[in-house]
Amino acid sequence: MTPIRRHKELDRIWRTAPGWGRLAAVNHTVIGKRFMLTALVFFAIGGLLAMLIRIQLASRQSEFMEPGTYAQVFTMHGTIMMFLFAIPFFEGLAMYLLPKMLGARDMAFPRLSAYGYWCYLLGGSILIVALLMGAAPDAGWFMYAPLSSATYSPGINADVWLLGITFVEISALSAAVEMLVSILMLRAGGMSLDRMPIFGWYMLVVAGMMLVGFPPLILGSLLLEAERAFGLPFFDPTRGGDPLLWQHLFWLFGHPEVYIIFLPAAGVLSTIIPVFSRHRLVGYRAIVAAIVAMGFLSFGLWVHHMYATGIPHLSLSFFSIASALVAVPTAVQIFSWLATMAAGRPRFSIPMLHVFGFMFVFVCGGLSGVMLAMVPFDLQAHDTHFVVAHLHYVLVGGFVFPMMAAAYYWLPHMTGRQPVQQLSHAAFWTIFVGFNLTFLGMHLTGLLGMTRRVHSYDDPWWEVLNFISSMGGFVTTIGFALLALDLVLLMLFGRPFRRDPWRAGTLEWAMPTPPPSYNFASVPMGDIDGPSLAAGKGLLATPRGEMETLGVDPLSGRPEQIVILPKPTFLPLLTALATGGVFLSLLFKAYLLAPVFAVAVVALFLRWTAAMPAPAVLDAGQGLMLPNHRAARMPPSLLAMRFIIAADATAFASLVFGAGFLAISAPGWPPAEWPGFGWPAWVAVVGGLVALALPGRALVPQLVTVAAFTAILWRMEGVQDHAAPAALAALATWGAVHAAIGVLLAGWGDRRISAQWQRYAALVTVVAATFPALLRLLAEGAA
Template structure:
């Protein structure tokens, strides 16, 4: 087969339909670009809100905005930048790059990527529409209780945040599972873990952090929304709740999120610096170890944000030490970058100019971060503008400059045009100068005592510094406008770029520019050099099209070819599923709860329709004399791995729920309550029998019976709990029982669906059956544990 004929056949199989058909796109290149473009639109909105804030604070006693409007603008600025820009942008970049870097044709679950995008777009749009209608959240992007409770924030503004962010986080959780499975299973032949690109290592750790880090926030949002809608007092201290529980759940997500945002940017630097230094990354394995260490340490730092809340001194010492230790793996990466530049011969092209900007800004922010890790200093500057300055130096400087470097580095790959680098320099220096002018003075403002979230002030000592910061903000905005203009001119009028214009020699540059929908005409084998001509000529695996979307699945450790993964074609199912999911969230927002069950049923039916494209078990020719099973016959299908990761993320949410209830039993006022819900054999026995059956026989009709028993017992336990709105103890037990009932209901649907399915799909169902059984058993035993904790604390 000639390369031209191969290209036409592959393009016919993989291409996205034109016109309205583009809404059915599931290809990683299209979806990744959508994520990046949409996130940049949200970034522009967030930047506009920042300018409104700086205008208000430029002078004393400013009347530019009313206090209520300012609170909404302040809240939405932080919410947009944290939830709608930073994380979605690197999700899109990773979606675009990872398959090409790994030598695959797409990600493992293209429809999941598309579904995540639509959820992100719809959830973000809910927040923006609320802002335009004057009903945006106004309690800060962290939504601390009790300010965000229905007592102090009536109306729907807080509900908009809680429901909108939960909707958006569907995209983050789906991306986490997508990246983990794709990086582990979909790679070039022979690409073992120790030969993966460094950016893939960064994203592997980040995906794991997202899988574990986001569930506490989602759970906290659900509990707070339940309190606001149904009156269950998880955060109300007058009824056995505790506002500190929200802070624990929020910062269990919030501090890892700092590193979730930073690590992809660091992955960009670890990719770009070796290319422009003409030297491989110094200390590759040390950098990988530092990434993994940083991922683990980030989950031990959440109390870093709660030093002044009355935490015991021993705990303060532990978290202070952990906060200082995280500087060590960060320093390992920074020294590796400097060593790489010192060992090579750096070329200071425009991407490296942004790398230099990052080095200055991030190191400065890291130094203030070490200062904030120390309890005495933190207690002095807590909740001041000093913290605002540190946050922006670390997050904005640590993310924006690497992302601008990434834009100039990979834009030739995306559009086939080379940067001209005239306006680029002016844009960089304007952003760099304006950024430091804005935030450097905030350190001094904070040290002078100016707190965060101030609407107005009357101290003349603050006015000059605030005016300088405001002017710096407008300079920064001009710089970003120049940057946007430069990139638009580059895409429209830039000169044509040759293949691999930077001389990187890595796999993503072996594709044409811009890349075709199928990425690689043949799946590369790592023993070969990543030569685009040889790949186009079919010198690899899966070079002969069979009329279906095929990519290679490998052993997670060794990279040895293991299976042929057949992917789904373009479909509108992700869009319709996201629309139905959005309907559930809008019904909850409007408090039309009767619409939720039918919409949930529609979502279930749509998800079940996704499974109709599962290919029958086959053994296929992979080329080069290799025959491989497809995923249905392999015994190690990507969907089996996905279920394991979904369970891991869900188990984190369940553990957070148990932690929250235990925290209330130990620390909240009014415990133990006057009475507990009575234990009943009629509720415990069916759950115990169902759990035993599910653990022993998680397949077929036995699984249906098992989950039916667990559901009946959990629902009965939930029904018997009285006084859930009177005290947090029965509310907590009701939440745990409801959690078990929900998982049993899901297990019942999956078990019924899998009865007539092939054995490989029954094995996927069995994973959930066992997990749901464990959740049910633990839920029935938890009242005893909670009672013991409460009695011991009393």
């Protein structure tokens, strides 16, 4: 078979249809680019809001915006930049790059990528529409209760945040599961974990962090929405709730979030710096150890956002030390990069200019971060413009500059064109100078006492500093406009090239550019170059009409199975629309409509599993016979289920932690009357134990469990009067929903996947049903 004919046949199998067919796209190249482009649109909107803030603060007693509008603007600026720009942008980049770098033809669950994208687009749009209607969230991007509760934010604004962001976070969680499975299983033959491109390691750790970082936020949002909509008082101190619970749940997510955003950018740097140093990455293993350490450390320092909440100083010290220690893995990475530069012969080019931007800005932000980790200093600087300056130095230095480097480095890959213009330098320096002008002086503004989120002030010296910051902000914006122009010019008029313009060693450059829909004409096996792949010297070189890619053993990279991926389909779009229906009916308090849409979501999801290939053993080429994934020992979906359970268990643990936290530390405990579950709890426990013992035949026990939890919820009284019954009702609901999913999986799901879920749901049932006793023990012990 000639390369041209192989190309035509593969493209016929893999391509996305034009016209309406675009809405059915599942290909990772297409979806990855959509993620990035959409994120850039949100970045522009967020940047526009930043300019409004800078206009407001440029002078004292400015009449530009009234306080309510200003609150919406600063809340949305933070929310958009964090949730709608930073995370989706790197998700898109990872989605685009990972399969290409790892030698696969797509991600493990292409339809899930598409579903995540639509959820992101729809959820983000809800927020933007609310902004245009003047009903945007206005309690600050971390939405502290009780300011965000129904009493003090009676409008729809806070609901928009809670529901819109939760909707968007579906895409983060689905991306996390997908990246984990893809990195672990879909690689080139023989690519063992310790030989994987370093970017793969970074994204592996990031995906793991997302998997356990997002559930506490999603749970917190659901609890706060339940309080706002149905009066369950989780955060209301007059009824046994505690505002601090929100802060714990939020920052339990919110701090890892910062590293979730930084690490992909660091992965880009670890990829780019060796290329421009003309030397392989020095300290690969040290970096892997550092990022794993960072992943763990990042979950142990959320309280450094809460130094001023009255937690005893000695307890704070633990978090202070952990926060300072994060500097160590960061330093290991930075010095590995310096060592790489020292060992090689660095050459200067546009991406390296942005690496310089990163070094300058991020080191500065890291140092002020260490300062803020010190409890006494933070008590002064907390909630002032010093923190605003610090976080912009960290996020712009640690994310935006590396992403601009990535843009110049990989845009040639996406477009097949190399830059020819001289605008790149001007754009960089305008952004760099503008940024520092905006935020360097802002440290001082904060130390002079200007708190964040104020819309007016009196001090004339603050005015000088703020005016400088505003001018710097406008310069930065001009710089970003220049950058956008430069990149558009590159796409239109860049100089075409053949392969690998940077002389990089990674696999994504071993394919023609722009990349074909199937990535690799044959899947790499061992050391092999681009032309040989095109000539079909790798695996799976003979198109069979199915979308095939190689599945490997996670550790050794030994070929184990042929994963057959689903064709383009409208199902992800339809499912996302139905999911959007659930969120919109909750948002507009049409509570009877929500279950209708929920049933539609379930029905659509059941359709996903309809056309699966039959188990078979196939010829992978080079004399290798491999089972398809349906016949494999560990198909990707089974591994995915484990990760989904891990994420779900994190949310459940957060709920249990939350209830326990209230019992120990909230005012108004113990409640006047102890709520219990009564006899149905025993039924639920029996149902759970039977399901645990017989996960293969769990249909009946799970039905019994659902009925038992429904009876518990039916009999539950006083859920609006005190947080204790409210928390128990939340646990019972959790148990009911999990048992119900168990029923669905037992009836329609794959046998092995179902068994995993049944065991987990059974454990949830047992914990939830016996929890009232534990809660009482905790509360009385604390009292």
